[in-house]
Amino acid sequence: MGSRYIFTAAFLNFIGYYVCLMLLFYMGFGALSLSVSIPLRLLILACLTVFFLQNTRLKAKSETYIFLFFSLIYLARIFSDALKGLPYYLGTSRLLLYYLSFDMIPFLLLSNIKFKAADYNIIRKGILLSGFLFAILAIIFFRNYIGTVGRLTSETADIEMLSPLALSYCSSLTIGIAVSYWIENVISLRQKLFFLLLIGLSVTPFFLGSSRGSLIALILPFIFILIIKKNVFTNFRTMLMLVIGLIGIVYFSDKFGSSLIERFTSTSSDIAEGNESAVRTIMWQNAFNQFTNNPVMGDRLKLDGFNIYPHNILFEILQCTGFLGFIPFSILLIIIFMKSFKILKYTPQYSWISILFIQCFAQNMFSGSISSASWLMMSMAIVAAFARSENEIFSKATVLKKIK
Numbered sequence: 408m409g410s411r412y413i414f415t416a417a418f419l420n421f422i423g424y425y426v427c428l429m430l431l432f433y434m435g436f437g438a439l440s441l442s443v444s445i446p447l448r449l450l451i452l453a454c455l456t457v458f459f460l461q462n463t464r465l466k467a468k469s470e471t472y473i474f475l476f477f478s479l480i481y482l483a484r485i486f487s488d489a490l491k492g493l494p495y496y497l498g499t500s501r502l503l504l505y506y507l508s509f510d511m512i513p514f515l516l517l518s519n520i521k522f523k524a525a526d527y528n529i530i531r532k533g534i535l536l537s538g539f540l541f542a543i544l545a546i547i548f549f550r551n552y553i554g555t556v557g558r559l560t561s562e563t564a565d566i567e568m569l570s571p572l573a574l575s576y577c578s579s580l581t582i583g584i585a586v587s588y589w590i591e592n593v594i595s596l597r598q599k600l601f602f603l604l605l606i607g608l609s610v611t612p613f614f615l616g617s618s619r620g621s622l623i624a625l626i627l628p629f630i631f632i633l634i635i636k637k638n639v640f641t642n643f644r645t646m647l648m649l650v651i652g653l654i655g656i657v658y659f660s661d662k663f664g665s666s667l668i669e670r671f672t673s674t675s676s677d678i679a680e681g682n683e684s685a686v687r688t689i690m691w692q693n694a695f696n697q698f699t700n701n702p703v704m705g706d707r708l709k710l711d712g713f714n715i716y717p718h719n720i721l722f723e724i725l726q727c728t729g730f731l732g733f734i735p736f737s738i739l740l741i742i743i744f745m746k747s748f749k750i751l752k753y754t755p756q757y758s759w760i761s762i763l764f765i766q767c768f769a770q771n772m773f774s775g776s777i778s779s780a781s782w783l784m785m786s787m788a789i790v791a792a793f794a795r796s797e798n799e800i801f802s803k804a805t806v807l808k809k810i811k
Contacts, residue, residue: 410529412454412461417533419451420513420785422541422577429541429569433548437567448508455516463521470518470791473739478511480732481724481777488708495708496715502708502778509781517788521795530789531584531759535605538581542608545574549615557666558617572774575616578609579625580766580782585609586652587628587762590644591755614665620773622656622667628765632758635751687773690717698725705729716776723777740768743787746794757793764790 419427424447428440485506489499497505549559549568556563560571585602588594594602613621629649636645660668690710694717697706705728710717717723724733747761764786771783 410525412458413526414529414533416451416454416458417530417785418537419447419454420781421534421580422537423533425569425573425577426537426540426544428573429544429548432567432569433544435567445504452508452512455513459516459520465519465521465792465795467519468791468795470739470742471515473735473742474511474514474518477728477732477735477739478506480728480735481506484705484708484727484732493707493709497778505778509779510777510784513781514784514788517785518791520792522792527757527760527789527793531588534584534763535581538577538584538609539605541577542581542605542612545578545612545615546608549612552615553611554662554664556615557664557669559615571616572618572620573616574612575618575621576624576770576774578611578613578616579618579621580763581609582606582613583625583628583762583766584759586648587632587759590648591758610659611663614660614663614667617665617667617670618773619667619670620770623773624766624769626653627769628762631748631761631765632751635748636755687718691719691722693717694719694722694726698722698729701729703729704731716778718774718776720771720775720777720780720783727777739787743790746790750790750793760786760789760793 424444427443427447431437431440431443482503485499485502488495495502546553549564552559552564558571559568559574561568585605589599589602626649629645632645633649657668659665690713693711693713697711700706706726708727710726717726721733721737724736743764747764750761751758764783767782767786771780775783
């Protein structure tokens, strides 16, 4: 009964949300995106709440208390800026709604659910199905731009469209989960054909988006696998697929006329020359400067010189909450990373869970904000709950003790 709720939540929270937005833009209703986004977010919360109530709850552990402590600090910053009349581009009420619905409530619900093995399979299927639909729609809607633009943006296209970041990160997430599941599980010929189709379709929006951050997000988890695992065969297979993947990225980037490789290799020169494509480094510097001026409690929500967040969650936390918020959030990240590495090492059949978190973390190091980090918070909660779930998930009882 509860499977439909966690499936819907996983489908919409990660890539399904962008499927809905893409349909809106294609039908010419892009102006209604905000009106649709709020009901979708409320639907996700409703599904998570029902799933939470229908399943066995776990006793709150350190992750819950650390996250609550950070949340109180961040919420205090929101109210403090509001009382001081300091402007922020979202507005206080919307910012509160975003943080509670995108971050706080999903993390607290999911991290304290006693998941079953079947639940994780449902989550994976929900993400991959949404990725499949996303890739198909992207190819249909943007077919005229394939091979004709280096990066598909509102400037290079004559239609309303998603951000190129959405195109590339959604595709990167789909490819990463599909590849990791394929590597670590025995799958049927039918599944292999589906994964080949899924990866092949996802390549198109990945190159249309041409995001440097999404390329790092795709490669980084597999580098961690090589570092963590001691199995020679697994490392060789992962290394081989990584090399083949890199060669494929370079080759198809050229065939698609994508500017991905060019943008990636020119990063240093863009920063040195202060080009627009490297504007994020200026944002990060400004955020860090605000932190150094107020290192204990942070400065304010607004980023100096910009009417937006700094596009790096760690710099944003330093800027807004100082060491008071950065320390608990960093401790939480370290805990989740350690559990992710143990999942990769001891339960490789579920390595896609670690891949999901690491990719979401990488994405939030180049884009996104604290208040809308739904990918990161849900993936962190899934990792946190995994080590505390039923023994049936693990092949050996001793593995559960190693992951805790």
